[in-house]
Amino acid sequence: MANWPNWLPIKESLRDNKVYGAPQIQDVIKLNTNENPYQLPKSVITELTNEIEIIAKNLNRYPDRDAIKLRSALAEYLSKDFLTAENIWAANGSNEILQQIFLAYANSSCVGLSPSYSVHPLIAKITNSDWTAISLKEDFTIDIPALHKKIEETNPSLIFITSPNNPTGGVVKLSDIKKIAEFIQGRSALLIVDEAYAEFSSEKSAIELIKDFPQIAVVRTMSKAFAFAGVRVGYLVADPNVISGLKIVRLPYHLSTLTQAAALVALNNVKLMQSEIELIISERNRLHAEMTKLGLKVIDSGANFLFFTGFQPKSQDLWQRILDHGILIRDVGIEGFLRVTIGTPEENEQFLNSLKTSLR
Ligand SMILES: Cc1ncc(COP(=O)(O)O)c(C=O)c1O
Structure with a gap:
């Protein structure tokens, strides 16, 4: 619970709210907010x-x-x-x-x-x-x-x-x-x-x-x-x-x-502007298959991200291990699950490699 000073007339309904937003961490591969990884042409x-x-x-x-x-x-x-x-x-x-x-x-x-x-x-x-x-x-x-x-x-x-x-x-x-x-x-x-x-x-x-x-x-x-x-x-x-x-x-x-x-x-x-959609979809399908081979259960996705489960560590621990490899994915607060945004093929490869070592 936030420590609001008494003089601040914060609304009662907002008093217990946390500020929304995924962690913003510099110098990492960002696969946490479902952005498109490709820069403008x-x-x-x-x-x-x-x-x-x-x-x-x-x-x-x-x-x-x-x-x-x-x-x-x-x-x-x-x-x-x-x-x-x-x-x-x-x-x-x-x-x-x-x-x-x-x-x-x-x-x-x-x-x-x-x-x-x-x-x-x-x-x-x-x-x-x-x-x-x-x-x-x-x-x-x-x-x-x-x-x-x-x-x-x-x-x-x-x-x-x-x-x-x-x-x-x-x-x-x-x-x-x-x-x-x-x-x-x-x-x-x-x-x-x-x-x-x-x-x-x-x-x-x-x-x-x-x-x-x-x-x-x-x-x-x-x-x-x-x-x-x-x-x-x-x-x-x-x-x-x-x-x-x-x-x-x-x-x-x-x-x-x-x-x-x-x-x-x-x-x-x-x-x-949309020339990379096909590549993102094919990378999504490739990542889905590769993650399944690692023993994970990956939910079928029609988006530019994958939601997955079937790992031993706690979500927060696996998230941290992957971050220690310089890759930021998303812990959405559902225990046993994590979400990863589809990046460029190189970023996805690095994610897969970090996942392989982090699951051990
Ligand atoms: C389902 C959904 N709706 C809306 C948004 C908001 O997108 P924006 O405000 O960037 O248009 C997001 C962003 O991640 C989303 O996942």
């Missing part, structure tokens, strides 16, 4: 630099508050004929999108799954929203009847699904998402599908369902597949009514001119 850096030079002279002005150009470009990227800028909202990372969703729509209770992305309950807490989580089944799939029962009992205004799920990597079938969307028809509720890792998965996106189920809203990000985590761009794909609610809670001019311009440059170069 040279030609994109040049385009970005030129663009910044052009817009810099107008930085005395506020940005386009509604980020229309960016939202249109995102709609085009998704290339679905039923989507326009009106269906898209953009913010500083999908975490900010999630926060805006809570601010606008966490009316009654919120229901999520466990284990899943820990920032969902974290934002519930800081926005003073009620949060209940349903445990995933032993194979980390969703217990749909249990979720439906919880929805019946608590009548939530928000339901969160993450696919591919973080930290497990598991993919939720589109048919299951449809079942949940059908179940909430007639209720005042939104089904939020967090698809931060969608581009690494072969399952269809829930975006397709939006035209028939306007209660589905899909959260996406440029942090992973676009290798653009440092810029902070996330977006929501939803019915225009959902976007209207977010406009009420967003801070005025929340998305800087620099951010909007950088994102537009990236979207102008989608093929280049």
